Amino acid sequence: MEITQKLTSEEAIKLEEKHGAHNYYPLPVVLSKGEGVYVWDVEGKKYFDFLSAYSAVNQGHCHPKIVGTLKEQAETLTLTSRAFFNDILGPYEKYITEYFGFDKVLPMNTGAEGVETAIKICRKYAYEKRGIPENQAKIIVCDGNFHGRTTTVISFSNDEDARNSFGPYTPGFLNIPYNDIEALEVALEDENVAGFLVEPIQGEAGVVVPDKNYLAEAAALCKKKGALFIADEIQTGIARTGGLLRVCGDCSCEHKCERQEATYTRPDILILGKALSGGAYPVSAVLADDEVMNVIKPGQHGSTFGGNPLGCKVAMAALEVVNDEKLIQNARRLGEIFRERMNKFIETTDTITLVRGRGLLNAIVINDTPDSSTAWDICVALKENGLLAKPTHGNIIRFAPPLVMTEEQLHECCDIIESTIRDFK
Numbered sequence: 001m002e003i004t005q006k007l008t009s010e011e012a013i014k015l016e017e018k019h020g021a022h023n024y025y026p027l028p029v030v031l032s033k034g035e036g037v038y039v040w041d042v043e044g045k046k047y048f049d050f051l052s053a054y055s056a057v058n059q060g061h062c063h064p065k066i067v068g069t070l071k072e073q074a075e076t077l078t079l080t081s082r083a084f085f086n087d088i089l090g091p092y093e094k095y096i097t098e099y100f101g102f103d104k105v106l107p108m109n110t111g112a113e114g115v116e117t118a119i120k121i122c123r124k125y126a127y128e129k130r131g132i133p134e135n136q137a138k139i140i141v142c143d144g145n146f147h148g149r150t151t152t153v154i155s156f157s158n159d160e161d162a163r164n165s166f167g168p169y170t171p172g173f174l175n176i177p178y179n180d181i182e183a184l185e186v187a188l189e190d191e192n193v194a195g196f197l198v199e200p201i202q203g204e205a206g207v208v209v210p211d212k213n214y215l216a217e218a219a220a221l222c223k224k225k226g227a228l229f230i231a232d233e234i235q236t237g238i239a240r241t242g243g244l245l246r247v248c249g250d251c252s253c254e255h256k257c258e259r260q261e262a263t264y265t266r267p268d269i270l271i272l273g274k275a276l277s278g279g280a281y282p283v284s285a286v287l288a289d290d291e292v293m294n295v296i297k298p299g300q301h302g303s304t305f306g307g308n309p310l311g312c313k314v315a316m317a318a319l320e321v322v323n324d325e326k327l328i329q330n331a332r333r334l335g336e337i338f339r340e341r342m343n344k345f346i347e348t349t350d351t352i353t354l355v356r357g358r359g360l361l362n363a364i365v366i367n368d369t370p371d372s373s374t375a376w377d378i379c380v381a382l383k384e385n386g387l388l389a390k391p392t393h394g395n396i397i398r399f400a401p402p403l404v405m406t407e408e409q410l411h412e413c414c415d416i417i418e419s420t421i422r423d424f425k
């Protein structure tokens with residue numbers, strides 16, 4: 001296939017500027033091709049992708065197995081709606097529930113829809129199974145959360161940009177500090193608490209990793225009170241943090257969790273998205289056991305595209321790639337190498353103060369105020385040197401390359417990061 005270079009970067013940026021809503025502030029690079037850990041701009045310059053579309057492309061860009069599956073299914077059957085059965089949804093539901101160890105799945109498309117779905121299931125379970133009075137259910141959420149962009153989800157965000165002027169807000173959420181088990185214990189004393197919705201690592205907040213036992217203790221407290229523990233693993237799940245899921249904690253099961261590890265924390269509701277399709281197609285999923293999922297009856301929730309054969313086939317291929325290429329183990333091993341190198345580098349520079357993360361979801365904290373442009377300027381310099389990353393929350397840069405990266409490539413990337421920061425003025 002011939003690659004026709006129709007637009008220059010400048011022209012492409014101008015078109016977006018003029019005809020698109022200004023709801024993003026992208027780094028000034030226009031990409032037109034991707035393969036594995038690499039992307040190319042329209043001028044043909046090659047970059048390491050260190051964002052992976054916010055961890056949607058864990059399996060690498062245009063993975064041949066995923067793209068091949070997509071092509072094949074696209075030529076066979078793409079969408080039936082759920083008005084009829086299709087021959088891929090059932091096998092997919094069996095596959096994904098066995099893969100993650102839950103009785104049932106509810107298929108959706110985007111992450112935010114997955115979160116909305118989990119909230120609805122949690123509330124319905126509270127009213128029908130736990131006797132919480134109608135319309136009184138509360139869901140505990142954490143400060144600094146990011147769960148998507150719908151009206152309900154931004155109602156409990158602390159990000160003023162995400163929230164301001166979009167009210168009136170959906171009631172029924174209690175905000176507590178993240179990684180504060182006492183605050184959770186106090187909040188759970190409210191008899192109308194239906195659940196606790198949490199990111200096992202706060203991604204958008206800047207890769208905030210909670211204390212070692214936080215998730216396990218939180219899950220145990222929820223269980224004691226009958227509240228549902230809802231894990232939003234849209235960004236952390238699917239091998240990114242060196243486990244199949246982040247709630248798996250730091251247990252050392254090699255393949256995927258067999259639910260035997262003492263440290264394994266099992267959510268009552270699990271939300272997945274992003275890498276569930278390897279970035280090829282929007283696919284999200286909510287998983288729970290029968291006891292919880294069966295509160296949803298026909299007509300009570302749905303989506304025209306949710307569970308479509310194309311998305312289901314793509315998701316199965318994307319999950320197979322995780323196993324085939326041992327992405328969990330690779331993320332864990334390379335993550336350790338990355339943090340070790342960055343920790344050594346920090347000692348030689350005043351520009352960064354901290355590196356943190358798990359697996360290949362990491363961030364460096366820049367030694368400047370959150371409203372400074374230093375992190376942005378470093379990302380522009382990294383771009384010039386062939387590596388793409390994006391600041392999050394002002395002075396933090398997230399580093400999340402595709403998990404198909406080799407050790408050699410990772411060292412090359414660390415070289416770029418170190419020399420860019422060393423030369424930065």
Ligand SMILES: *Cc1c(COP(=O)(O)O)cnc(C)c1O
Binds near residue numbers: 232
């Ligand atoms: C990206 C993300 C979402 C939202 O997913 P969309 O597909 O953008 O709607 C929700 N929660 C977390 C933790 C995320 O990282």
